[in-house]
Amino acid sequence: MAVRTAPHPARSHARSRPVAPRRMPKLKTVILAAVAYVIAFIFLFPYLIMLLTALRPQSTLREATIFPSHWMWSNLANFWTGGLAHNLFVTLKVAGGSTLLVLLVALPAAYYTARYKFRGRVAFLILVLTTQMFQPTAMLVGIYREFYQFGLVDSIWSLILVNGGFNLAFAVWILNAYFSSIPRELEEAAFIDGNGRFGALFRITLPLAMPGVITALIFTFIAAWNEFVVALTLTTSPQNQPLTVALNSFIGQYEVDWQNLFAGSVIATIPVIILFALIERKVVGGLTAGSIK
Template identity: 65%
Template sequence: MTQRTLAPARPAAPVGAVPEAAPAPPRNRRPRTVTPRTLLVAAVAWFLAAVFLLPYLEMVVTALRPARELRDATYLPSTFEWANFIDVWRESHLGDNLRVTLLVSAGSTLLVLLVAIPAAYYTARMKFRGRKLFLLLVLITQMFQPTSLLVGLYREFYQLDMLNSVWTLILCNAAFNLAFAIWILTAYFSSIPEALEEAAMIDGLGRAGALLRITLPLAMPGVVTAMIFTFIAAWNEFVMGLTLSTVPESQPLTVGINSFIGNYTVQWNFLFAGSVIAIVPVVILFALIERKVVSGLTAGSVK
């Protein structure tokens, strides 16, 4: 008589226990092959990155050169003069210029968003008569260059006794960047389904509540894109700052850096040290929100 060997019985699982999932079968991953095309694309990308980064590297090296070695035909100085950054901060109004630039850039960005968000939302949601004409007029205002309006702006703010004022630069920078913000936000609001707002209003929200709680969070990449472009445009603005601000303490950073260029000599070490200080905040800001900027640039491209 044949004897059967019985396997030990598994203990019963307690009631309500979640059964253990079976281990997933091992996947056969194929080794990733590097094609010549991939190597070529990577080499071209590194070459282009080096081309764009070399001027900035030269700017940093020149900012650290001693004054006696500014005319030497060498790639690197014998010693790095870190005191150049301290001297340029002490011997000029660079601190005041940086404060003015921060106030102007932040104030212009805030004012543009406060005006552009309601205007773009109304244009995207309401099919009113003259909508296309309004967008066309907004586009036409973008075609005007600040340089062509400087004489009129200077005369107007002179009569209002608003020269050498931070508010003057805020108003001018906001006016010249408002059209771009309205256009990009209109495209982004149009890409968001209106049914989401209708569902929110059925649940008791009003039009403003639906905008603030539903539409605006979804449109945040577009808002960030408009914000960063307005901020950078106001940060880099030079012509209006030079014309509407004549006192060194009230001038923006771009005009303050230009003061190191004299009639007969140029303080290259201080000029480049101030330039390094000027680009650091913008680089940090752009690096923090770069993903939202890229997603906002494609706003409204897919329907």
């Protein structure tokens, strides 16, 4: 005889997990967040005004309103049709060449001073740091005379050399701190596995030091991208001028072409913002290198 089994009753006695009540943020946290948003708005407000001015018609620049009554998107298009795209490409070559020059010189210098305790090492690092005390504006006469004797005035190469030279000290110091924070035992283990000095550097040390390398490169790139005084002094022809100098042409003696000036400034700012946003985490990690051991 078949025995019918009753269906398994639902487990009503199963205890449901209590839902934890949502905690309200502390007053200190709310105040800190509010202050952070206010500070962020203060820093972003000039960029907002720059963007809104770039989209205003010339006839509405004196209106006492934040938002324009008529949006003029052709101001941004004039950047590409007015010849400034070439100056943007010159700026890219100068910033990229200066960054590559700093990379080629600062990496071996920082690695050698971090791994070898030679006589005069501290004096060398102090001498490198001392070069940061001199500003290019205080040495413009000497810089111009030197490049004039070498026939490099009004040349992109002069801008690459000057920007690379004045950003080299920062790169050497930050890379030296990062290489010093990497244990030597990792390289010694690579030596046992059959790697030489260059093999251990490129396979072990350099990948670990990549946040510091990116930090040095991004600061060099931004400094060369925004440089104005040396470029204004060493370049005379419009085809060799970077964008910072080319935008200065919108400032006349009696009138300023604000909408085109700000339109070019907006376009010149976008690549740097995107680049910094992509590598922001590694930049922060590189700046804190060597702070904790």
